Every structure is written in structure tokens, then in C-alpha cells.
Amino acid sequence: MSSPPLPDQMTAIVLDSYSGVAALRVEQRPVPKPKKNEVLVRVAASPINPSDLAFLEGLYGIEKKTPTIPGFEGSGTVVAAGNAFMGRYLIGKRVACIGRERGDGVWAEYMVTSTKYALPLADSVDLVQGAMSVINPLTAIALISMAKQAGQTAIINTAAASALGQMIDRLGRSEGLRVVNIVRREAQVEILKRVGAQLVLDSSETKFEQNLKEICQQQQIRLAFDAVAGSMTLHLIEALPPKSKVTIYGGLSFEAAQANPGQLIFQEKTVDGFWLTAWLAQKSLIQKMLIWRKAQKMLKNELKTEIRAKYPLEDAKKAVIDYQEHMTGGKVLFVPDL
């Protein structure tokens, strides 16, 4: 299949140093060329995720050489490929595309990624939902499947009003788990209840610690997923019954996770971490395909993402600031063609 002629230059958002939104600028760059086992994607949309914010601050697990184009996920159409079968097969296809551990990300008109990081989208999935079909949906699937494999019937999740938080609640409930949703502001309680969440606790409330302990005892919850860290981890560890585990999957408090030594020692509790990339790496190709198929089927309901705003690449700083200020009111996306 032949693709339309490609321009030489593209618009891209560039991060100059790991000092947050202030270090972002928009520039013209050469359109990159795919090597073997790589494809070039014409980007349709790319969201701002909490992991992107951490990356801008140098707090993500991986630091790329700066200047670099941020953006961990997005969607688009494959317009060129290096000289390999899989790449040529993908040309013309609509894909979800993921930035690699090295090299530039998705916040640009075009991006190059590995053929295995370009996942064909089902016809039922539009490019906007497709742009948000990997990180949050697969994380929700992973966490819920881990909870079920560990034999849990109830779990805790924090930062529960976020896009991912809402997915975890919906998917958990649809798979028969009771989900205790922890939010950090009173207004978020209503948001979550309106979308059907049954158990919501507000950590800013005075009785939070006591309520959390009671619900952990009642429901015999032994597993908490924590995207906040800092003192949230401390409270979770204190509230859970003996032999429980807190799995950290984010650091929204921008603080170190805390745990009382006595709780770890005498109550045999554990703190560990979850990383989607590591979880997926343990899966076979077939398992990955089944997970991807499941995610796409659920994008309209359990794994749906609300959208609040779309910005052109030129509004890089404005868009990131908008998202930072209202992280729970729906996703903010970059749409190069807006």
C-alpha cells in the first residue's frame, strides 16, 4: 500500500530539561525515519497522563536524554515502515502507539516506534478513545487480574476519582470485586458516587483513618493499590489486617511512600510496586493479544475515558497546566490536527 508523500518538517513538543512544564517548548523538527522493525505514525491524538507529569519533572523511572519529545501513548495511522514484514503489514492501519524507553514520544505530528508498540485498533474504537487505550485500560486489567489471582474479594484503590481510578472501580465491580475508592477531596466523593461507585472514602475527612480501618476489617481486605504514596501508604498499611500488601503504582503525592516499621515487622505486611511494562513482559504473545482484545471491547463501558479538553500541540504549556490543575475532571489530549 502506498502512503501520501510525507513532509520534511513537523511540529513537536520538546522538553529541554527535567524541570516540569516550564521546560516545554514547541519547535519544528525533521520528520523521523523508521528503521527496521519500526513504523512511522501520523499522530491523531495523545493524552496527558500522570506518568507524563512525573516524566516532565524527572520523577518517572526512566530519564531520556534531553531535549526529548514527551508523551507515552497516543493513536494515529501508520504512514511508513522500516524494511520488515510486520512494519509493512501495519502501513495504513489505525493504531494505538506507545513511546519506547529510549527515543522520542508521542506529543508530535509524527512519531517513530517499534512495530510491537503499534497496536492495531478495532474498527469499533475511534482514534480519540484509541489514544487512551493502552496505559490506563491495561493497568486496570492488570491490577484487577492480580487481585483476583491473589484470591481477593475486595480491594482498596487510591486516587480513585482519576480516569484510571474510575476504570479500576468499574472493571473491579463488573468482575465481582468490592472496590473501596479513596479520594483526597470531598467534591470527588460525589463525582464517584454519581458514576456508580459504591464504597468511597475521603482522606481529607477527620474520621478517615478510623473509617478505613473499620472497612478493612469488615471486608477483610488484604490488598491495596496506591497511586498516591507519601502518607497515604502509611495509612493504608496501618489500616489493613496482618499479612496484607500495598502495591504502589503511582506517586501522585510526589513524596516517598511511608510505612511504620512495626506494621511491616509484627503484622507481616509488604509494600511493593506495579509497572505495566514489567507485567506485560511476563505475558506470552497470545496472552497479550487476548488482553488487548479485552481492553478494546471494554473501551466503551468499563474502560471508558471521559474527555475534558483537546489542545493543539502549539498550546503545550497551557494544556499541561490545565491538566495539572484539574486532574480528575476528564482527560486532556493533544490533537495535532485540531
Add this chain to the structure above:
Amino acid sequence: MSSPPLPDQMTAIVLDSYSGVAALRVEQRPVPKPKKNEVLVRVAASPINPSDLAFLEGLYGIEKKTPTIPGFEGSGTVVAAGNAFMGRYLIGKRVACIGRERGDGVWAEYMVTSTKYALPLADSVDLVQGAMSVINPLTAIALISMAKQAGQTAIINTAAASALGQMIDRLGRSEGLRVVNIVRREAQVEILKRVGAQLVLDSSETKFEQNLKEICQQQQIRLAFDAVAGSMTLHLIEALPPKSKVTIYGGLSFEAAQANPGQLIFQEKTVDGFWLTAWLAQKSLIQKMLIWRKAQKMLKNELKTEIRAKYPLEDAKKAVIDYQEHMTGGKVLFVPDL
């Protein structure tokens, strides 16, 4: 075997509330009577351990009803027993005695404990070494055996100049492990090197974090035992290579253990806890007997404890303050008959 007549009253150290050394007093109390499956021990000696200090402050995992007699371990002679075979068998025997999760501890002239917490001492072990033959020696054996079972060839240990720290270093080396000893003051480096430690790092040094990281990489250390918690845990987690674990077995910093979320998430690191009681509970009776025999054989060398001072029970506060002020210069013991 008949025992000499018992007095009605005894001297005991009593903790009135969980507010530390200030809440200690010495009083006369009735000598307790052993029930079925219990023995009465005439106490010969009882050390002050870090776990006792934590208990006095209410920071130990277990809170007993106050007023209570503190003291987790000691030694003595069994002078009376409840009406059960094992108790009668123990009468007249020299034992190491351990305080139970409920009821009074060892800092008194007499103490009652369960027959399974009165461990007969080998003839080669005197009552003073016998008083310190359980908590530290069995903890050292447990930690080193856990490291070996996990296939480690090198480990880190913190608070390494303490009595337990020195045991871990000696036992680890004698069992073929490289032990990286972390101390918190420069003077302790010399103490440890003088007793044969090969790898010692001082966490108060400016290059500590860098040196720790280098040694972790060089030796491919994936397991750290941490008795300090607080920011020590943070540094350990940062320094260790991916997929490592920090096992907390004490909280000498009196602060929450800290861990950077990014390290837990992207480097798949874990923080958990070690409690001797839980470790021993997993062992069969035969395994426990073999561990106890091993501990006693090693009390003169690998698991030896240096003694700095002995105090009568009447000097309760003075003794605890003395130990608090110099926790690494050798053990402080209560000797009721001093």
C-alpha cells in the same frame, strides 16, 4: 524434685504507661504462680534490647495492659511448675526464658512463662550468656538462613555496630556470605573493623549514598536487612539493583520507613518485615530444636554478646538510660541478685 521454699513477695520493674523510661518504677509484687503448661523461673539475668526500648515507648508491635513488667528475654532456674509433664520435667533446670505476648516479662526476681518459652540451656552456656541467647542469636540465624535460601552471596545490614549487628556480620562471614555493614557514626567503623568486619560504610559520611550504590552494583546485592527504617530505607532502596528487597527488622530511627515510589514501580523493589516469632512459628518442633542447638553452640564465638554493665533491678531507670545512651558499646543487663 523439690524446690526451696518461695518467698511471697518479689522485686519487679513496672511500666505504668507507654511513655518511656520516665514511666518505669520498682515495686514489690506477689511472686506469680504458674498455671498448667507454665513454669516459674527464678531470674538470673535479663538484658535490655532495642525491642524493649520500643516496647517502653509503645512502639513495639504488641501493647500489653499497663502496669506491666517489661523484659522480653532472660535466663534463670525453673523453681515451680503447673501441673503438666513438661513443666515438672523443667523444675531445677537452667533455662533461657522468654516473655509471652500477654502477661508480665522478665525484669523481675521471678517470672512465669509458658513451658515452650523456657528453653533448657546446655552445660556450656552460663546464665549471663544464656540470658541473651534467644532474641539476637536466633534473629541472626534467621536472617542469614533467609539470605542463603534466597540464593544471595552478599547482603547489607544496618545498625551494624549493635550486638545483633556484630552477630549478623560474624555469622554471615562464617557461612560464606559477604556482609556490608552500615553504621551511623564514624567511631563505629573502627569498632566493627577491630572485630573483623570487612565491609563497613558510615551513613553520616558525605559520600555514603554513592559508595553504597557502587558496592551494591559491584557485589550484586539484592537483599538488605534494615533495623533503622526512616531515610535509611530510602537510601537502601535507591542503592540496590532492580528486583531487590529491603527487609525491615527494627525501627531504631523511630521514623516510618521510606521508599521512593519510582523505585518500587519501575525497579520492582519490595519492602517487607521480619519478626522472629513469625519466623519460628513456621518451623517444626525438630527444626526449632536444631536451631536452638546451633545457637547455643555458637554463643561463645559467632553469636557472642559483649557485656558492658550489670545493674540490680532497683536501678531500673539508670540502667535503661545507660543503654539508650550507648547502644553499641556492649549489652546492659539486669541481674536481680547483684
